[in-house]
Amino acid sequence: MPLWTPVGPLLASLLWTACAPEDEAAELRVLLTGGNSGGGTVFNTHVLDEHEFSELVPSLGVPHMGVRLDRVALADEEDLAGLVEDTGELIGVDGFGETRRGAALLGSAWSIGFNMGMVNRTMFLIDAFEADGVPRYRFYHHQGDVEVPNCPDAANEPGSARVLSGLTIDESTGEVSAAPGTLYLACDTGATGKAAELGYYDLARTTGDLGLFETAIRVIRADYCYDGTPHTQAGVELVLEDVWWIHGATEQYFKSPVEAAWGHDGLVCRGKGRLEDIDCLDKKEVPICPEGATFATLPDALFITRIP
Numbered sequence: 001m002p003l004w005t006p007v008g009p010l011l012a013s014l015l016w017t018a019c020a021p022e023d024e025a026a027e028l029r030v031l032l033t034g035g036n037s038g039g040g041t042v043f044n045t046h047v048l049d050e051h052e053f054s055e056l057v058p059s060l061g062v063p064h065m066g067v068r069l070d071r072v073a074l075a076d077e078e079d080l081a082g083l084v085e086d087t088g089e090l091i092g093v094d095g096f097g098e099t100r101r102g103a104a105l106l107g108s109a110w111s112i113g114f115n116m117g118m119v120n121r122t123m124f125l126i127d128a129f130e131a132d133g134v135p136r137y138r139f140y141h142h143q144g145d146v147e148v149p150n151c152p153d154a155a156n157e158p159g160s161a162r163v164l165s166g167l168t169i170d171e172s173t174g175e176v177s178a179a180p181g182t183l184y185l186a187c188d189t190g191a192t193g194k195a196a197e198l199g200y201y202d203l204a205r206t207t208g209d210l211g212l213f214e215t216a217i218r219v220i221r222a223d224y225c226y227d228g229t230p231h232t233q234a235g236v237e238l239v240l241e242d243v244w245w246i247h248g249a250t251e252q253y254f255k256s257p258v259e260a261a262w263g264h265d266g267l268v269c270r271g272k273g274r275l276e277d278i279d280c281l282d283k284k285e286v287p288i289c290p291e292g293a294t295f296a297t298l299p300d301a302l303f304i305t306r307i308p
Contacts, residue, residue, distance in 0.1 A: 041190075041191050041220060041221045041222070041230050041232055041233075041234060042190055042191065042230075043169055043171050043174075043190055043191050043192050043217070043221075044184075044185075044186060044187055044190035044191075044192050044193065045151060045152055045159070045187045045189045045190040046150050046151055046161060046185050046186075046187050046190070047150060048112060048121050048123050048139075048141050048150055049121045049141055049143065051067075051112075051114050051119070051121060053065075053067045053112070053114070053185075054169070054184050054185055054186070054192070055067065055168060055169075055179075055182050055183065055184050055185075056068075056069050056112075056182065056183045056185070057069065057181060057182055057183070058082060058083035058084060058085060058181075058183055059082055059083075059181075060072075060081070060082055063113075063116060064182060065168075066114060066115060066116060067112060067113070067114055068112070068113045068116075069083070069110065069111075069112060069113075070111040070112065070113045070120065071109075071110070071111035072092060072108055072109070072110050072111075073108060073109045073111075074092070074100065074104070074105070074107070074108050075106065075107030075108060078094065079094075079095075080092040080093060080094055080100065080108075081093050081094055081095045085163055085165050085183055088134055088135045088162060088163050088164070088165075089101060089135040089163070090105065090128075090135070090137065090163055092104070092105055092108070102128050103128065105125055105128060106125060106126065106127070106128060107124065107125065107126070108124070108125045109122050109123075109124055110122065110123045110124070110125065110139070121141060122141065122142075123139045123140065123141045123150055124139065124140055124141065125137060125138070125139055126138050126139070126140055127158075127160070129160075131160075134162060135162070135163065136160040136161065136162055136188075137160060137161050137162075137163065137185075138150075138151070138158060138159070138160045138161070139151070139161065139185075150185075150187075151187035151188065151189060152187070152189050153189075154188050154189055159187055159188060159189050160187070160188055161185040161186060161187050161188070161193070162186050162188070162193055162196055162197070163183055163184070163185060163186075164183070164184040164186050164192070164196060164201055165182065165183055165184070166178060166179060166180050166181070166182065167179055167182070167184060167210060167213075168182060168184075169184070169192065169217075170228070171228065172228050173227060173228040174214065174217065174218055174221070174223050174226065174227070174228035175214065175228075176210045176211070176213055176214035176217065177210065178210060191217050191220040191221045192217055194220050195213060195216040195217045195219075195220055196213075198216065198240070198246070198247065199246045199247075200212060200213050200216035200242075200246075201213050203244065203246065211264055212264075212302065215262055215263075215264060215302055215303065216303070218262065219240070219262050219303050219305060222236075222273070222274045224260065224267060224270070224273065224278050224280070224281055224286075225278070225280035225281065225284070226265065226266050226267075227280065229280075231273065231274060231278055232274040233274070236274050237307075237308055238259065238274070238305055238306070238307065238308075239253040239256055239305065239306040239307070239308050240303065240305055241295075241303065241304045241305070241306070242302060242303050242304075243295050243301065243302050243303070249294070249304075253306055253308055255292075256306040256307060256308050257271060257272040257306060257307050258271035258272065258289045258293050258304060258305070258306055259271055259272055259273060259274065259305040259306055259307050260273070260289070260304075260305055261289055261293060261298045261301035261303070261304050261305075262301060262302055262303040262304075262305070263300045263301060263302060264302060266284070266286075267281070267284075267286045268289075268298050268300050268301045269286060269287045269288060269289035269290070269293065269298065270286045270287070270288060270289060271288065271289040271293075272307050274307070
């Protein structure tokens with residue numbers, strides 16, 4: 001299905017949830033993951049050998065951002081002619097147009113070319129399953145005799161990737177833009193995968209507004225200045241509320257200190273940050289959030305975050 005076609009049932013669900021009484025709301029205490037050497041939360045944690053990459057074009061031999069999918073060989077060594085994606089599910093297509101999906105793809109070897117094909121590495125699909133109705137995948141690669149997962153382990157289970165489609169992320173600025181025909185392998189240990197897991201990728205699909213997904217990623221990374229720079233550390237806990245009531249306020253955290261109120265294009269106001277001395281906020285003169293801030297008192301806010 002087309003990426004940004006409105007999905008009626010989901011939209012209806014979101015509208016109903018937005019009108020739910022406060023005592024039925026469900027807050028979310030988010031544990032932020034995906035730290036890097038700079039101390040921040042990275043966009044993605046997907047790595048194949050020494051190569052970090054997130055985005056692919058599923059057609060064989062087509063380069064995208066210096067990376068291309070050169071070959072997919074099934075466990076019985078049959079080569080696929082290509083791949084397609086359908087609402088997050090990877091589907092292999094053989095030379096006769098027959099499809100392979102789910103368990104039929106397990107053990108398949110994916111040959112990935114880097115630097116316009118000058119370097120080639122292979123990753124293997126070892127698990128395909130559903131979590132909360134969403135297809136998830138686990139890839140690994142070899143480093144010598146050691147099998148290494150492409151997505152590092154999550155808190156209580158092996159890491160996995162969700163397949164997002166039709167978007168690209170500029171990791172220097174944090175901008176998310178449309179890129180029809182591309183796949184994004186989003187690990188659940190990175191900010192992009194976490195934002196999707198929380199429901200904001202599906203929201204973007206429903207509304208046709210990638211900016212909502214972009215803002216959600218900025219929230220997770222504490223990108224206060226909307227310039228791609230994170231201001232948090234791995235393992236930080238955060239209470240998340242959104243204007244759609246996908247995740248709403250509860251009495252337990254309602255009076256917790258406000259970290260920030262996040263709008264489409266910048267902070268609406270600021271409070272207690274995850275890290276101190278954020279120079280760009282002083283330069284932009286972002287106002288201090290009022291005591292007891294809510295979406296009713298901050299009509300331009302999409303997200304409100306609190307420090308538990």
